[in-house]
Amino acid sequence: MVTRSDAALVQSAARFDRVRRDSAWSLLRANQAPIVLAVLHANFVESGEARVPATVLFERIGDDLEALRVAGHELPQSPQRYVADWLDAGYLERRTGSAGTSGAGSGAGSSAAETYELSADALAALRIATEIVTPPRSVTESRLTTVMGQLEQLAIDTDTDVASRLESLTRERERLDHRISNIREGRIDVVAPDAALERIRDILLLAEQLPADFARVRRDVESLNVQFRRDIIESDGARGEVLDALFRGVDVLQDNEAGRSFGAFYALLINPERSAGLDRSIDDVLTRDALGSLKPAERIALRTLVERLTSRGGEVHEVYASLARSLRTFVQQREYVEERRVSRLLKQAQRAFGELSGDGSLIRPTGFTLSLSKAQLGSVSQFTMTAPDTERPPGLVDNPPVELDLDRVRELINESxxxxxxxxxxxxxxxxxxxxxxxxxxxxxxxxxxxxxxxxxxxxxxxxxxxxxxxxxxxxxxxxxxxxxxxxxxxxxxxxxxxxxxxxx
The missing domain is CATH 1.10.225 (NK-Lysin)
Structure with a gap:
C-alpha cells in the first residue's frame, strides 16, 4: 500500500496554486474564453501559420469579429485593441525580425517586420480545450503499441550485459528473417485501413503538441539568458561560476538539460539522410489506398510536417545562437564590469536609504511649497479636424487694444x-x-x-x-x-x- 505524505500533499497543492498565475489558466477562465480560443485557433492553428504579420493578423481578426458580431456576440473593441489586450495577458508574443526576442510593452504596433505568435501558455490552453471538446474516442492500439515498443527498446538500450544484448539482437534478427521469408513467398501482412488511419492520426496528434514544446523551449532559453546575466552581475567574487564557464569557452545556454535535449532534437531534424527518408515516407503514406479517407486538412498537415518542424526548430536554434553570441559579447567586451558597478551603486543607495529612513518620516510635512515650471501635455488624438463645408469660423471682430500690465507679466513669469x-x-x-x-x-x-x-x-x-x-x-x-x-x-x-x-x- 502506498503511504501518502501530508507534506507532499501540501507541496502539491502549492504547485497547483502557482498554476493559477499562468496565462493558460487565466485564458481558460476568461469571460470571453470561447471567443478568444476560437479566434486564436483559427488564425494560428487551423491556418497552419505559427507566426502571422501584424497587418495580416489585424485584418483577419477584424473579419472574425464581424462574423461573431453578426452571430450576436458583444465585441465592442477594435482588432488592434484585442491584440494588445491578449499581448498584455500573455496569450500572444510579439516579435520583430526573423529571430528577435520577445518585445516589451503592451501596444499592438503595425511595423512591416512585426509578427505575432501564440505563447506557450496559449498553446497549452488550446490543447486542453481541444482535448475536452474532441476527446479520443477510445484507447487505441497504436498508442499502446508505441508505449510498449518504446519501453522494450529502452530496456535493450540501457542493458549493459553483453549476453543479454546479444540475445535481444538475435531474437530481432529471427523476426526479421521470418518476415523476409513470408514476403518472398508472397505472404504480405498489410495494416487494415482503420488501423492505418488510427496510426496516422496519432502521429498528427503528437505533431500538434510540438509547437507548444518549441514555444516553451524558446521562452526557457530567453529566461535562462536573463538569469545568467543576473548571475554575472550579482556575483560577489572576481568571477562567478557562469562567468568562469564563459571565459573557458563553454556555451552555457547549450550546456544544460534543456539545451542538450533540444540540440539532439535539432541535429536529428536537420540530418540530411533522416530528413530525406522522412520525406519519402510521407510521400509513400499519402499514396496508400488504406489512407484514402484522410481529410484534406490532415493531408495538408502531413505534407507540411517536415517543413513546419524545420522552420520552428530553426527559429529556436537561431534564438540559441543569437543569445549565445550576445552573452559572449557581454563578457568578452567587459560590458558586465559597468553593469556590476551600477548594481553596486544601486545597492549602496538602497542601504543608505534604509539607514536614513529611521531618522524621520518620509511623509512628514516640510511647510515648504516649491512652484515648478510646467508644460501642458496632450495627445494629437485629442484634437478634432474641422470640416470646412459644415463648420465655418465667425467673421473677424475688431477688439480695442488692452493696456499691458508689466507687473502682472512679471508675476506670471515668477509663477512659471x-x-x-x-x-x-x-x-x-x-x-x-x-x-x-x-x-x-x-x-x-x-x-x-x-x-x-x-x-x-x-x-x-x-x-x-x-x-x-x-x-x-x-x-x-x-x-x-x-x-x-x-x-x-x-x-x-x-x-x-x-x-x-x-x-x-
Whole structure:
C-alpha cells in the first residue's frame, strides 16, 4: 500500500496554486474564453501559420469579429485593441525580425517586420480545450503499441550485459528473417485501413503538441539568458561560476538539460539522410489506398510536417545562437564590469536609504511649497479636424487694444519659471556696494522671492559667470545659505561674484 505524505500533499497543492498565475489558466477562465480560443485557433492553428504579420493578423481578426458580431456576440473593441489586450495577458508574443526576442510593452504596433505568435501558455490552453471538446474516442492500439515498443527498446538500450544484448539482437534478427521469408513467398501482412488511419492520426496528434514544446523551449532559453546575466552581475567574487564557464569557452545556454535535449532534437531534424527518408515516407503514406479517407486538412498537415518542424526548430536554434553570441559579447567586451558597478551603486543607495529612513518620516510635512515650471501635455488624438463645408469660423471682430500690465507679466513669469533677470539685477546691485559678494550677501540684501528657486537661480548664474571670470567657484568649500522666514537652509558650493575678471582668493 502506498503511504501518502501530508507534506507532499501540501507541496502539491502549492504547485497547483502557482498554476493559477499562468496565462493558460487565466485564458481558460476568461469571460470571453470561447471567443478568444476560437479566434486564436483559427488564425494560428487551423491556418497552419505559427507566426502571422501584424497587418495580416489585424485584418483577419477584424473579419472574425464581424462574423461573431453578426452571430450576436458583444465585441465592442477594435482588432488592434484585442491584440494588445491578449499581448498584455500573455496569450500572444510579439516579435520583430526573423529571430528577435520577445518585445516589451503592451501596444499592438503595425511595423512591416512585426509578427505575432501564440505563447506557450496559449498553446497549452488550446490543447486542453481541444482535448475536452474532441476527446479520443477510445484507447487505441497504436498508442499502446508505441508505449510498449518504446519501453522494450529502452530496456535493450540501457542493458549493459553483453549476453543479454546479444540475445535481444538475435531474437530481432529471427523476426526479421521470418518476415523476409513470408514476403518472398508472397505472404504480405498489410495494416487494415482503420488501423492505418488510427496510426496516422496519432502521429498528427503528437505533431500538434510540438509547437507548444518549441514555444516553451524558446521562452526557457530567453529566461535562462536573463538569469545568467543576473548571475554575472550579482556575483560577489572576481568571477562567478557562469562567468568562469564563459571565459573557458563553454556555451552555457547549450550546456544544460534543456539545451542538450533540444540540440539532439535539432541535429536529428536537420540530418540530411533522416530528413530525406522522412520525406519519402510521407510521400509513400499519402499514396496508400488504406489512407484514402484522410481529410484534406490532415493531408495538408502531413505534407507540411517536415517543413513546419524545420522552420520552428530553426527559429529556436537561431534564438540559441543569437543569445549565445550576445552573452559572449557581454563578457568578452567587459560590458558586465559597468553593469556590476551600477548594481553596486544601486545597492549602496538602497542601504543608505534604509539607514536614513529611521531618522524621520518620509511623509512628514516640510511647510515648504516649491512652484515648478510646467508644460501642458496632450495627445494629437485629442484634437478634432474641422470640416470646412459644415463648420465655418465667425467673421473677424475688431477688439480695442488692452493696456499691458508689466507687473502682472512679471508675476506670471515668477509663477512659471525662475526669474533669472531679477536675480542678475540683484547680483549686479550687490556688487555696486561690495567688491566681492557671496550668494548669502545677495540674499541678505534681496530676499528670495521664489524661495529655493531663487537659490538655484543664483547657483546657475554663478556657474555661468565662472566662464568669463566674473565669478569664482572656491574648491572644497561650502556655505550655509538660508532664505525666507521659515528657517530653511542648505549647504551649497561657495561661489564669489566679482566686479571684474580678476579672481579673488
Amino acid at each position: 519659471d525662475i526669474n533669472l533677470y531679477e536675480l542678475r539685477r540683484n547680483v549686479d546691485a550687490t556688487l555696486e556696494d561690495l567688491p566681492v559678494a557671496s550668494i548669502s550677501d545677495v540674499l541678505d540684501r534681496y530676499p528670495a522671492t521664489q524661495g529655493l528657486g531663487s537659490l538655484i537661480g543664483l547657483l546657475s548664474i554663478g556657474l555661468e559667470r565662472t566662464v568669463n571670470g566674473r565669478a569664482v567657484l572656491v574648491e572644497n568649500e561650502r556655505d550655509l545659505v538660508a532664505w525666507g522666514d521659515s528657517g530653511l537652509a542648505a549647504r551649497v558650493p561657495t561661489i564669489l561674484f566679482t566686479q571684474s575678471s580678476e579672481e579673488h582668493p
